[in-house]
Amino acid sequence: MKALSxxxxxxDPTLRDLYGDYLKRLRGFRLQDQVSSGPALFEALKEKAIHLVLLDLFLPGFDALDGLRRARVSHPRIDFIVLSVGTSPDAVRGSLCLGAFDYLIKPFAFSRFKTALEAYxxxxxGLTERREPWRQEELDRLTGTLATPPLAPDLAPPxxxxxxxxxDVTALLQAWDKSLSAAEVGExxxxxxxxARRYLExxxxxxxxxxxxxxREVGRPVKLYRLGGRDGTC
Known part of the structure; x- marks a missing residue:
């Protein structure tokens, strides 16, 4: 499984340790580094290969929204999830407008953290592993359904x-938009x-x-699953 750094x-050292422990409980992520100030963050972004920053927007020496704007301009391929207080509506709105993937208001539960990281x-x-040309409806599914709507009551699972x-399984198939085996979905x-096979079935x-x-030339055929029913609809 590819690990995102x-x-x-x-x-806050206690929160740094807590977030590190949270990451260890999730597969597919690797804690690359921890910093406690704005200057240290910018230095790390220049020197290390980072996919995602878990950011306290009010980090000392970071300048809040100005710092996030600078980071997004300097490192456009690095993503940010803000983990901060929610006392300033302008800060929340500004973070999302500047492209933060999510904003978690302190204090938050592990379940909310897990949801944000798995959605990311x-x-x-879905964006970086795709090699085929995009169709509009496929891209719309990825960018518009990050939080999968709940199932209708009559479709509640048994x-x-x-x-x-x-x-989660549905969102994964939406993002990849190709046939996947149960082993691939599980990984x-x-x-x-x-x-994975139980949920797919x-x-x-x-x-x-x-x-x-x-x-295959040898062995049983591999069963592949793709989003969309037998009538071709999603």
């Missing part, structure tokens, strides 16, 4: 399946192949996902 920019991974891989994981989401059953087969 993360830099934590937070001046789906988004990042006992033993989690609605959140159903949404990308950090779950077992058998668990449920989505097939409710006609949200269709099945193809990749035939």
């Amino acid at each position: 993360v830099l934590v920019a937070e001046d 991974r789906t988004y990042h891989l 006992k033993g399946l989690q609605a959140k994981l159903v949404g 990308l989401l950090g779950i077992s192949r058998s668990t 449920y989505l097939v059953e409710i006609d949200q996902v269709s099945v193809d087969y990749a035939f």
